[in-house]
């Protein structure tokens with residue numbers, strides 16, 4: 098009886114294509130790097146991703162819902178946007194409120210913060226967000242964004258949460274990011290270990306890693322601001338823009354301005370350059386909000402190798418005094434931020 102030959106021991110072939118990484122997988126991988134992390138952080142972030150997928154679906158249909166007469170919206174000019182602001186806010190509040198790790202939420206849409214699980218030993222985090230920044234652009238089909246910032250509670254977890262716990266400088270952020278509802282929907286976030294971009298695949302409803310480890314170019318070719326206000330801005334800003342236009346800094350910069358902060362910053366992050374919303378005569382403290390616009394964007398910028406300033410100090414070092422306070426805001430790559438700092442210095446002598 099011939100021995101049957103040993104079946105040839107075969108090894109499984111190696112997969113050659115790069116793995117498809119969803120934001121959930123990425124957060125869990127990141128989570129593992131956090132000593133003692135218990136997955137509550139990834140569960141919190143999954144609330145944000147769920148809410149923004151719902152917002153993305155609604156934003157995509159904004160024009161249609163107008164034509165189809167969306168939920169009682171009869172005013173073509175802007176009411177749909179206001180509805181979308183409220184819808185985006187509701188989605189984020191509902192998705193986050195059921196996350197046991199969330200103590201309190203502060204939204205651009207609500208005068209005061211909202212209680213979630215504050216006082217519970219599991220509720221470690223406070224989430225601050227602008228549900229739909231730039232929503233007035235929706236009726237002209239310009240991209241808009243959601244910005245978010247995650248802080249830890251400052252009082253013992255078993256104590257009642259108080260609204261002053263929101264008033265922390267941006268350097269206390271545990272994580273931050275934004276979702277850009279543009280030609281595609283992109284989530285960009287950092288939990289302190291670099292900046293990572295995920296593109297929403299509408300076919301499967303998953304955010305898929307498309308831009309790992311984003312670094313802002315050391316030098317770009319665009320500056321971005323609403324130049325209608327330039328002559329009403331303080332001298333250093335006028336000096337900077339004149340230099341960027343004239344080639345004083347070695348090359349002539351082009352101007353790009355969308356008027357939607359998340360879009361203008363996202364281009365700056367990927368292409369380099371500088372975005373400014375300076376103070377001016379009409380808005381001596383600037384227009385953008387510190388806690389839920391400037392702070393998350395500044396956090397992302399710094400994690401990607403850039404810098405962000407209010408013209409006096411690093412944005413992330415500003416101690417907030419009120420939830421909705423505004424701030425002058427300049428953010429960009431190292432080279433352009435150096436030009437800005439030089440312009441400030443020249444104006445101070």
Ligand code: P6P
Nearest residue numbers: 230231232233323356357358359
């Ligand atoms: P301006 C949108 O309304 C917004 O809050 C930001 O997204 C944007 O950067 C800024 O205002 C645009 O303001 O004065 O240029 O229209």
